[in-house]
Amino acid sequence: MTAAELTVDPDLELVRRAQAGDTQAFGELVERNRRAVFRAALAAVGSVTEADDVAQEAFVTAFQKLHGFRGEAAFRTWLLSITWRKAIDRRKSVTRWLQRVVAPAGEGEERDPMQTLASGARSPEEDLLTSDLQRQLKPLIAALPKKLRDALLLAVSGDHSYEEIGQMLKIPVGTVKWRVSEARKVLRQKMSAMGYSNVR
Amino acid sequence: MSADLDREIDGAVRAMLDAEPPAAFRARVLSRIEGAPVPVASAVASAVASAVASAFRRKLLVLGTPIAIAATILIAMLLPSRQRVAPPASSAPPLVAQAKPALTPQAPVTTAAAFGNHAARTPPPPDRRARREEQRIAAAMDATAESAEAAGVPRPPALTIPELSVPLIRTVPVAAPPAQLGVAAIAEPAPITFDPLPLSPRERPYQE
Numbered sequence: 445m446t447a448a449e450l451t452v453d454p455d456l457e458l459v460r461r462a463q464a465g466d467t468q469a470f471g472e473l474v475e476r477n478r479r480a481v482f483r484a485a486l487a488a489v490g491s492v493t494e495a496d497d498v499a500q501e502a503f504v505t506a507f508q509k510l511h512g513f514r515g516e517a518a519f520r521t522w523l524l525s526i527t528w529r530k531a532i533d534r535r536k537s538v539t540r541w542l543q544r545v546v547a548p549a550g551e552g553e554e555r556d557p558m559q560t561l562a563s564g565a566r567s568p569e570e571d572l573l574t575s576d577l578q579r580q581l582k583p584l585i586a587a588l589p590k591k592l593r594d595a596l597l598l599a600v601s602g603d604h605s606y607e608e609i610g611q612m613l614k615i616p617v618g619t620v621k622w623r624v625s626e627a628r629k630v631l632r633q634k635m636s637a638m639g640y641s642n643v644r
Numbered sequence: 645m646s647a648d649l650d651r652e653i654d655g656a657v658r659a660m661l662d663a664e665p666p667a668a669f670r671a672r673v674l675s676r677i678e679g680a681p682v683p684v685a686s687a688v689a690s691a692v693a694s695a696v697a698s699a700f701r702r703k704l705l706v707l708g709t710p711i712a713i714a715a716t717i718l719i720a721m722l723l724p725s726r727q728r729v730a731p732p733a734s735s736a737p738p739l740v741a742q743a744k745p746a747l748t749p750q751a752p753v754t755t756a757a758a759f760g761n762h763a764a765r766t767p768p769p770p771d772r773r774a775r776r777e778e779q780r781i782a783a784a785m786d787a788t789a790e791s792a793e794a795a796g797v798p799r800p801p802a803l804t805i806p807e808l809s810v811p812l813i814r815t816v817p818v819a820a821p822p823a824q825l826g827v828a829a830i831a832e833p834a835p836i837t838f839d840p841l842p843l844s845p846r847e848r849p850y851q852e
Contacts, residue, residue, distance in 0.1 A: 467674060474670045482665040492663050499665060503673045561660050577649075581656040600657040631653055 487597035488531030490558035502527035562586035595623035
């Protein structure tokens with residue numbers, strides 16, 4: 445049992461009320477966890493619109509299955525597991541694949557949503573703050589193998605603990621750490637190959 | 645420098661994921677849960693989403709229609725050829741009619757007959773039965789003749805099945821009865837005698 449599990453779940457009281465049919469209590473749970481859920485979905489699907497949709501679906505599913513929640517894990521971990529499952533389903537969905545294949549190039553939409561996420565800053569101010577190295581790194585991060593990329597994005601986002609990531613990806617914490625480290629190593633090698641000789 | 649790069653990686657990842665859930669997220673989730681009317685912002689968002697979906701459907705339609713037409717034409721072309729390949733309806737009557745031309749029809753035993761309905765048990769009039777039988781025999785003979793003409797080959801000889809001959813099993817008496825088994829008595833064992841062991845040097849002082 446981890447230290448996170450030993451501590452009292454701060455959402456538990458709200459969960460009990462929501463289980464009793466109090467939708468406002470569930471609304472409070474949504475408010476508390478929406479950011480973490482949305483970021484997890486975004487890390488998987490790479491599109492803000494789809495992440496929003498996945499996050500909503502995850503909350504609705506969580507509400508429908510709330511009576512089955514026994515409190516063995518933290519509510520947030522349970523919710524994030526649902527979110528990740530929904531996001532991966534979306535990532536693998538045939539419709540999404542078809543949309544990417546059928547959409548003709550040159551309509552301002554890139555093929556891979558993760559590449560869209562990696563391309564450029566959202567505002568001129570942000571563009572000024574972003575260093576050249578980060579601009580080079582973003583497409584490399586988007587092009588990482590999915591296993592490494594997922595672990596890196598979730599770990600570095602700052603919204604999820606290693607334990608939560610392990611629960612979401614259904615892998616041990618050690619494997620999460622190894623994947624993050626491996627992702628960093630691959631990025632370092634690629635940057636070195638691009639001419640950034642002093643980055644190792 | 646490695647730490648610097650790690651910082652840059654962290655910064656790049658955070659910049660990639662630096663997005664907040666769209667406005668009125670909580671309200672939209674609750675409206676989906678409660679089935680309440682969707683807020684205006686959400687309605688606009690869903691309208692945009694449906695527009696994207698309809699554009700996607702249009703693309704699918706443009707791609708899918710020629711494929712569907714081509715498939716229909718292909719099926720239409722293949723179907724008649726398949727019908728031609730199918731064997732034509734045989735003019736000869738079935739083999740049953742050839743093999744059993746002299747069978748007389750049995751009056752069907754109906755449920756009504758089983759309950760004692762005498763009218764149902766009544767066989768058809770003799771002239772009708774005879775006429776039907778004649779027709780059947782004539783049809784069978786015609787069919788036999790037609791099939792013989794069509795084939796142009798002599799009829800194969802009738803198959804004969806030789807009777808199976810099973811050799812009789814004979815019982816042979818045993819020449820000599822088995823010798824009787826006997827158990828010989830075992831001789832009594834000789835009495836066992838024990839000689840006392842000589843005393844050890846330690847025991848000797850205690851000897852009386």
